[in-house]
Amino acid sequence: MKLIKAIFIGVILLGIVVISGFFIWLAPVGAGYSAKIMCSAIFVDGLTSSRARKEDVLADNNPLLSLITTNVDLRNQIVSAHAFGFRKRLAVYRPHLGCVLTDDTDQITRLRNSTPLITPIAAKPLMTGPLPMDVERRALNGLLADAMDEPGPTPTRRTRALVVLHQGKVIAERYDDGISANTPLPGWSMTKSVFNALLGRMQFEGMVGDISDPVLINEWQAETNDPRATITYDNLLHMSSGLAFDESYTNPLSDVVQMLFIKPAAAGFAVSKSLDNLPGSVFAYNSGTTNILSAAIRNLSGSRDVYQKRPTELLFRPLGIDNAVIETDQDGYFIASSFMHATARDWAKIGQLFLQDGVWDGERLLPEGWVDYSTTPAPAAPNGTYGAHWWLDLPGGGGGNDDSHSNQSRKTPQVPEDAFFALGHDGQSISVIPSKELVVVRLGLTRDRDAFDLRQFIANLSQLFPTVDPNAVKQTDGENQDTKPAE
Structure with missing residues (x-):
């Protein structure tokens, strides 16, 4: 008893x-x-x-x-x-x-x-273009149809949008019911790659110095001999800040979940983390680093109003991206790690800018060498899978909900070796393939890792297109002449 x-x-x-x-x-x-x-x-x-x-x-x-x-x-x-x-x-x-x-x-x-007053942007719609003569439309349509279909009776793939650019023009796009070319969709960690571009724009405009300089974080500079004050922009972009951070989306108490959904100041929370390793010595993918980068951009901008207009004035306006939104925390700092929304076509423009070596409509927007820097393996990244806020490889299979894609090696089917990627939670992706003159955007809600194999999709799609000299692609300027806007 x-x-x-x-x-x-x-x-x-x-x-x-x-x-x-x-x-x-x-x-x-x-x-x-x-x-x-x-x-x-x-x-x-x-x-x-x-x-x-x-x-x-x-x-x-x-x-x-x-x-x-x-x-x-x-x-x-x-x-x-x-x-x-x-x-x-x-x-x-x-x-x-x-x-x-x-x-x-x-x-x-x-x-x-506290919302900024932003002058409306003149949209620059992407144009449609023809398929190369030796690319079979039926084969391309079959791949897109398969990506939009569900593998079983219960939806798990949930592809919402697909856009394929060839030579900077829309050659194919598909949308889920209720989604259109004008529907903004979340990119999650693809936002990190956008902030790479924003920092590049600021350097091109003389607003930031060398990326090997220490990051301008007031809390770190204020403390005498604070070892975090040695962390550089390069360390942040390469995900090797050395700061402690738990990037686990399945744990409700992890740093990333608390930062995004509990803490009132996402940037402040990331800045407060202690140093676990010597900066530059260990690769550790974490969303806190990009929010620290966001805080540094805020400090470099002087006022909050100027800072909150930076993405619009430096990046979205030149690209003609007219309705993208990057959300903030309560303190007004952009949650640069995760919370940008844009249409599939506008996400594709980010990829096209990098395919064209940072040149758009004949105007250089990113410093010479910035794209090469972004797509060169980070010194501490295992197997060369990560560059500077861009992925250099895809997982071996599946486009599921974990965007910490370390320790993945290239497997069959083969993706072109020069391809690089912006990847996000729930299977978001921008695939940039210079040797095929392709940019492919896929947006959805894929939480089952096995429901959609992004690697196979990109490999199969890229194999349909002729190979060109990637160096020749860099000479293009992204202008779309003698074609009509994509419908």
Whole structure:
């Protein structure tokens, strides 16, 4: 009887611990994730409330997220989320800056009053172009159809958009129901590659010095002999800052999850991390490094208003990207690691800029040598898989939800050796293949790693196209003459 009583008490205590843990640690994460993802999907991407919750939040029936209640205020453009009324989280939409999380309704007015005034951008639509004569349209269409199809009765692949550029022109594109060429979609960690381009633009314009210089982070410079003050822009771009950081999306208490969905200051949280290794000595992919880069760009920009206009004025305006959004934390710092939204065509423009060696419409936007630097293996990266905020290889199979693609070697089927990639959570990708004059964008919600094999898709697609001298491709300027805008 005493043993049974002890077991019963033990079970009760364990239940109390589990329930307490849920409300103290897990519920705020689930509520923050649900509110933020739904807010962005509805007010930035233009999806319906029901679709945003069913697909973007609950695609795999996550048991934690299914306990979260969400409410959408369409009039005030706010999404609230909570677990049984506990730890309510709010996500507030703002023009030009997308959605931001807050726990305090009193902050909503302040957050909305801090949005920058941005002059509208004249869009430069990509043009359509013909297939090369020796490329079979039926074979290309078959690959695209397969990428859009589902491998089983339950959706797992969830491809939302595909765009293929050849010689800078749209030769094929496909979209899921309710998604169009004008629908912004999240790129997750592809945002990191965009901030590579932004830093390159700033260096080209004389706004930042050499990338081997120490990063301008006030907190590090203020402390005497702080070893973090030796971290350089090069260390950050190569993911070898030496800072401690847990990049695990499956752990609700990991650094990356806390930074994105709990901490009010994503950049401040990343900056506060301690040094585990000598800068430059160890490759450790983590999202904190790009948010530190974002903080450095803020410090270099002087004012918050100037800083928040940097992506628009330096990058989006020259490329004619007219509705891209990079979201911020509560302090107004861009969450450069994860939260940019753009149409598939506009993501393709980022890839095309790099395919053309940083030249667009005959104008150089990135410093000479910047693309070569970005696509040269980082000294500490295993097997040469990572450059400077661009991946140099794809995983051996699957385009699932983990964008920390280290320790992958080239396997069959073969992807062209000169290809490089921007990759993101849920299977987002920009594939740049200079020797084939191709840029391929794939966006979706692929949380099952085995549902979509990006490596095989890119290998099969690239094999349809003739090989050219990549050095000749760099001489093109990206102008699209004598063709019509893609429809």
